[in-house]
Amino acid sequence: MVKNKIDSTTQDKILDAAREIFFKQGYAGGKMQDIADAAGINKALLHYYFKTKEKLFEVIFLDAFSKFVPKIDLLLETENPFLEKIENFIGIYISFLSSHSAIPLFVINEINKDPEAFTQRMFGTKSLPFPIQKLFSLINKEVEQGNIIEIAPQHLLINMISLCVFPFLAKPLMYRVMGLSEKQFTLILDQRKSEVFVFIKNALHPTIYSRQKN
């Protein structure tokens, strides 16, 4: 095969290296030299493939972001009961996070550093499909039917995401504070696939005296 096209192996090595560095160090902290080293090449070649640091970062960020956004669709299939959808959603999301544990911090962090740039990136490319309103309608319906406790859909969504994602963000802090090894804490994180679901299920279960809030 003629070499008039970009060698995808090198490009992939670069992308993997960039991910590794940017995930750990962020945009400002991640140096092109480090990425070149990690990819086994030199800076010049890096710039040959990705003209600027900003462009390279863009690719890594957009890819990570699209993966970070949970699959809300899982909550919208109308076949099985609501709680099963939630169980399914949580299991899949936590499993994904377990094998991509650096993504949450990276995405959250960079969005906060430059929310404007993020907004542009998000709506600049393709408006990502967030069927949020559909999800909220579904939750409201479940509430009205008395299947779950009365709760604002916004809070339920926030709660679900929080319980899934946060432990991965706080991992290096938490396992030290709890006096655990990283291995031990990783086990705990894995248990959460069922723990979080049970917790949410109980929280949503309608009781006799439900919703005597204040």
Added chain:
Amino acid sequence: MVKNKIDSTTQDKILDAAREIFFKQGYAGGKMQDIADAAGINKALLHYYFKTKEKLFEVIFLDAFSKFVPKIDLLLETENPFLEKIENFIGIYISFLSSHSAIPLFVINEINKDPEAFTQRMFGTKSLPFPIQKLFSLINKEVEQGNIIEIAPQHLLINMISLCVFPFLAKPLMYRVMGLSEKQFTLILDQRKSEVFVFIKNALHPTIYSRQKN
């Protein structure tokens, strides 16, 4: 008053400026020039007060970290019932986060970037008082007495912190995804003082068929 002592007004201006910059930009992204500008002085004076960037950052970080660690003591006073302690804890923690919303990201982010440095900082100064074991014992006691559902104390603690902290980390992402203005989302965050407690209270409430987990 003789000027043989460091002018605390200038020092405070520097610290405030450093907080502002470091909170938003992190260590690598925060430039000494920006801090000097924000403090209304120049770089040279900055180095006069804090010899190096690293030293200045250290001060800001340690202060932020100590504030970020939730007051677990609130959960250990033995007077009022467990759920009231939790309610109290959540209210105080979320209120604090509301008025210091930049701290969580800053702390989480820097700890993840350099966990070793963090560990040194944490145990290098004074071993912070984390009465974690006491808290876990207390939770286990509540479980045994049947006051709350069976739950591993680690998960309960993780859940509480997650529900309190994460929304502040994800704020700029979430309010956009939900199609809300920042103001609207801020209102929602404020509601969480009661919402989170109710959610947890329900989740912990022992039911007839409680703990049929799998």
Added chain:
DNA sequence: GTCTATACGCAGATAGAC
């Protein structure tokens, strides 16, 4: 204590040979 001017190294980016 506060400033201006400057030294110096690091990191992003380019030129040009192979």
Added chain:
DNA sequence: GTCTATCTGCGTATAGAC
């Protein structure tokens, strides 16, 4: 496509006057 060498600007830090 990949390399070495180099340019350039930025950012930390210091020197030295006031």
